[in-house]
Amino acid sequence: xxxxxxxxxxxxxxxxxxxxxxxxxxxxxxxxxxxxxxxxxxxxxxxxxxxxxxxxxxxxxxxxxxxxxxxxxxxxxxxxxxxxxxxxxxxxxxxxxxxxxxxxxxxxxxxxxxxxxxxxxxxxxxxxxxxxxxxxxxxxxxxxxxxxxxxxxxxxxxxxxxxxxxxxxxxxxxxxxxxxxxxxxxxxxxxxxxxxxxxxxxxxxxxxxxxxxxxxxxxxxxxxxxxxxxxxxxxxxxxxxxxxxxxxxxxxxxxxxxxxxxxxxxxxxxxxxxxxxxxxxxxxxxxxxxxxxxxxxxxxxxxxxxxxxxxxxxxxxxxxxxxxxxxxxxxxxxxxxxxxxxxxxxxxxxxxxxxxxxxxxxxxxxxxxxxxxxxxxxxxxxxxxxxxxxxxxxxxxxxxxxxxxxxxxxxxxxxxxxxxxxxxxxxxxxxxxxxxxxxxxxxxxxxxxxxxxxxxxxxxxxxxxxxxxxxxxxxxxxxxxxxxxxxxxxxxxxxxxxxxxxxxxxxxxxxxxxxxxxxxxxxxxxxxxxxxxxxxxxxxxxxxxxxxxxxxxxxxxxxxxxxxxxxxxxxxxxxxxxxxxxxxxxxxxxxxxxxxxxxxxxxxxxxxxxxxxxxxxxxxxxxxxxxxxxxxxxxxxxxxxxxxxxxxxxxxxxxxxxxxxxxxxxxxxxxxxxxxxxxxxxxxxxxxxxxxxxxxxxxxxxxxxxxxxxxxxxxxxxxxxxxxxxxxxxxxxxxxxxxxxxxxxxxxxxxxxxxxxxx
DNA sequence: GAGTTTGAAACT
DNA sequence: CAGTTTCAAACTC
Numbered sequence: 001x002x003x004x005x006x007x008x009x010x011x012x013x014x015x016x017x018x019x020x021x022x023x024x025x026x027x028x029x030x031x032x033x034x035x036x037x038x039x040x041x042x043x044x045x046x047x048x049x050x051x052x053x054x055x056x057x058x059x060x061x062x063x064x065x066x067x068x069x070x071x072x073x074x075x076x077x078x079x080x081x082x083x084x085x086x087x088x089x090x091x092x093x094x095x096x097x098x099x100x101x102x103x104x105x106x107x108x109x110x111x112x113x114x115x116x117x118x119x120x121x122x123x124x125x126x127x128x129x130x131x132x133x134x135x136x137x138x139x140x141x142x143x144x145x146x147x148x149x150x151x152x153x154x155x156x157x158x159x160x161x162x163x164x165x166x167x168x169x170x171x172x173x174x175x176x177x178x179x180x181x182x183x184x185x186x187x188x189x190x191x192x193x194x195x196x197x198x199x200x201x202x203x204x205x206x207x208x209x210x211x212x213x214x215x216x217x218x219x220x221x222x223x224x225x226x227x228x229x230x231x232x233x234x235x236x237x238x239x240x241x242x243x244x245x246x247x248x249x250x251x252x253x254x255x256x257x258x259x260x261x262x263x264x265x266x267x268x269x270x271x272x273x274x275x276x277x278x279x280x281x282x283x284x285x286x287x288x289x290x291x292x293x294x295x296x297x298x299x300x301x302x303x304x305x306x307x308x309x310x311x312x313x314x315x316x317x318x319x320x321x322x323x324x325x326x327x328x329x330x331x332x333x334x335x336x337x338x339x340x341x342x343x344x345x346x347x348x349x350x351x352x353x354x355x356x357x358x359x360x361x362x363x364x365x366x367x368x369x370x371x372x373x374x375x376x377x378x379x380x381x382x383x384x385x386x387x388x389x390x391x392x393x394x395x396x397x398x399x400x401x402x403x404x405x406x407x408x409x410x411x412x413x414x415x416x417x418x419x420x421x422x423x424x425x426x427x428x429x430x431x432x433x434x435x436x437x438x439x440x441x442x443x444x445x446x447x448x449x450x451x452x453x454x455x456x457x458x459x460x461x462x463x464x465x466x467x468x469x470x471x472x473x474x475x476x477x478x479x480x481x482x483x484x485x486x487x488x489x490x491x492x493x494x495x496x497x498x499x500x501x502x503x504x505x506x507x508x509x510x511x512x513x514x515x516x517x518x519x520x521x522x523x524x525x526x527x528x529x530x531x532x533x534x535x536x537x538x539x540x541x542x543x544x545x546x547x548x549x550x551x552x553x554x555x556x557x558x559x560x561x562x563x564x565x566x567x568x569x570x571x572x573x574x575x576x577x578x579x580x581x582x583x584x585x586x587x588x589x590x591x592x593x594x595x596x597x598x599x600x601x602x603x604x605x606x607x608x609x610x611x612x613x614x615x616x617x618x619x620x621x622x623x624x625x626x627x628x629x630x631x632x633x634x635x636x637x638x639x640x641x642x643x644x645x646x647x648x649x650x651x652x653x654x655x656x657x658x659x660x661x662x663x664x665x666x667x668x669x670x671x672x673x674x675x676x677x678x679x680x681x682x683x684x685x686x687x688x689x690x691x692x693x694x695x696x697x698x699x700x701x702x703x704x705x706x707x708x709x710x711x712x713x714x715x716x717x718x719x720x721x722x723x724x725x726x727x728x729x730x731x732x733x734x735x736x737x738x739x740x741x742x743x744x745x746x747x748x749x750x751x752x753x754x755x756x757x758x759x
Numbered sequence: 760g761a762g763t764t765t766g767a768a769a770c771t
Numbered sequence: 772c773a774g775t776t777t778c779a780a781a782c783t784c
Contacts, residue, residue: 468778474768514769551766560781561765759783764782771775 463488464496471496472507474518479504482519522546523567549574557582 274418364478464471464485471494474480478489478496484495485505495503513517518535546564549572555561556579558573562573570585571577 278765464779466779469768473778475780477780480768511768518768546766553766555765555781561767563767566781761784762782762784765780767778767780769775769777771773 094153423700464491465489466494468492470494472503474511479507481521517547520547522548522563523569544569545572546574551575552579556580559588607616 077416119228178419332605464476466476471479471491478485484492485491546567550562552562557565557577558581560566565582571580573584575587
């Protein structure tokens with residue numbers, strides 16, 4: 001119900017019970033919530049447990065979401081009931097009221113208490129679909145419910161996802177609400193971002209509120225909280241007093257802070273109560289609620305006032321509403337899509353298909369769908385810098401009506417927690433790379449921009465121009481990056497979209513079967529590599545190398561045709577390039593690349609390096625960013641379904657990996673193809689290396705491990721086979737090396753994972 | 760913006 | 772595994 005869907009879902013119920021708020025509520029009510037304990041718990045969990053979850057992305061898990069949605073609906077129903085004034089009836093019966101408050105989920109009681117005429121009662125009793133009705137009937141309440149930062153998005157999302165019918169019904173209301181409330185509602189696209197950002201911002205509030213048992217209610221303003229407290233204090237029996245007061249308030253106005261407080265206590269903090277609370281908070285007249293005869297009007301007026309006066313609460317609402325209403329579909333799609341990827345639930349997929357427009361013609365739609373959960377673009381943006389993301393989202397929201405904004409925002413929320421910190425720091429380094437540009441990039445449709453992106457920007461926002469591959473081959477950058485194609489892509493007959501998730505996944509699997517590392521980052525580098533690069537001025541640390549190496553013949557590894565150069569890394573033994581002049585490091589220079597030296601064609605070199613240095617620095621920076629992205633899959637990369645986020649692996653040891661170290665790694669042939677045939681005379685794996693490997697096997701990602709075969713360890717003088725060797729024996733068996741390479745590998749985002757993923 | 764170049768990916 | 776083809780990005784004009 002409440003926004004904190006994810007958190008709620010994730011957080012154990014026990015936590016709620018343990019929470020001071022819960023205890024407090026329990027103590028307050030003489031009546032023990034025996035009836036629907038389960039429901040009550042669910043609510044509690046939803047309301048409180050999730051505080052942290054607020055930040056979490058809605059995508060958390062489709063299953064959970066679905067469950068949550070159901071619960072959520074109940075809570076919503078209950079909330080509306082309260083707000084709608086049914087609560088009055090409920091309040092009449094104190095016990096009932098209490099139960100109802102506690103047990104929003106218990107529809108039976110609610111029905112009894114509620115006026116039969118009221119749709120609310122029915123809705124409450126009825127399944128989610130009916131809830132929808134309820135929502136329709138109680139648009140206002142819904143709106144306000146959205147008010148809670150967490151609950152808003154989540155509830156809306158949930159509602160929408162649960163039943164299209166309901167969502168449809170809801171939409172108009174939301175729209176109305178938004179319209180009535182203020183222009184801000186219109187802002188939505190941006191609003192989504194804001195919402196999330198606000199969530200974060202509010203998150204603090206929530207946390208503080210939650211933490212403060214005394215302030216059981218989620219009142220943002222201390223005044224409200226105090227008033228609420230007073231209500232409790234008034235009656236010897238806090239519960240009763242609360243109910244009575246609540247009744248009054250409800251009669252006067254649904255917005256009643258108290259109700260919100262109750263809900264909070266009950267465990268539905270964020271949902272309706274939260275909204276109402278915000279309004280009240282926003283509106284100085286809150287105290288006057290009772291005076292208001294027409295609750296609805298009052299609410300509306302308050303809302304408008306709040307909007308004008310207090311943008312925050314309104315904004316959220318508006319945003320939420322807009323999301324719900326105008327964007328409901330998109331949201332659903334997005335949510336579903338995300339869930340789809342995560343769970344790869346067929347049902348969800350079907351939903352997505354329905355929801356998502358097949359053809360990306362619509363910018364917003366496209367972005368939204370893919371973006372929501374899966375796409376790197378979104379992820380990348382998000383991951384880059386939470387702050388930046390926020391700003392961007394906000395900004396984008398303002399400037400960009402596109403759904404993309406909303407989409408991004410969601411992604412950001414989800415991943416912020418996980419990846420933001422790491423990524424943000426790295427990306428911050430490069431101003432150009434920062435999120436703002438990224439956002440723009442995403443919006444950008446022209447190929448030019450795309451190029452720009454490729455040049456400097458991280459891969460997060462890939463744009464392809466595929467015409468024949470249907471974006472289902474590695475030719476497609478988007479597909480190769482594990483992200484869905486988005487609007488900016490100029491691809492034709494694109495199948496790399498959430499709608500075609502099944503196809504995408506199947507294709508991926510197929511490709512992976514051929515080459516397990518196909519979706520692994522091409523450039524592997526250690527976190528520390530960047531500094532090294534700078535130190536050396538040009539050459540990249542040995543630790544950072546292209547996994548397979550390049551095969552350049554004419555570009556001399558000085559153009560982006562060269563993947564090594566493009567990745568900002570030096571060529572390595574793995575490279576079969578001819579006339580390598582890679583400014584980031586020539587194959588010859590590669591440490592421990594005795595074979596390399598043998599192989600290499602030597603080149604003159606210094607001149608190139610010197611000449612290029614200046615330009616290189618920028619490239620290096622960019623590359624660093626990219627590499628970082630790659631390293632931190634969590635942060636930016638993976639969007640497609642298969643991808644899962646690996647925990648970022650960083651070198652425990654700060655020390656740069658020694659070049660020799662690198663050399664070892666490189667030679668090891670992690671990337672080397674299967675070609676075992678040519679043993680590298682120079683570099684057979686030393687026992688030492690093997691030992692190292694064994695020591696670090698644990699750290700190495702499975703994918704890498706797979707590739708890593710003992711045989712592979714030897715880098716052949718022959719050019720690297722492009723095709724990565726299929727997974728071979730496990731690392732354990734094979735000798736491992738503890739080289740930085742290993743670490744690097746870990747950092748590499750695993751691709752194919754079944755877990756969910758990000759535009 | 761169109762055409763060329765390039766090298767990876769895919770295919771045989 | 773090598774050779775060839777396909778493909779799309781990178782590049783040039």
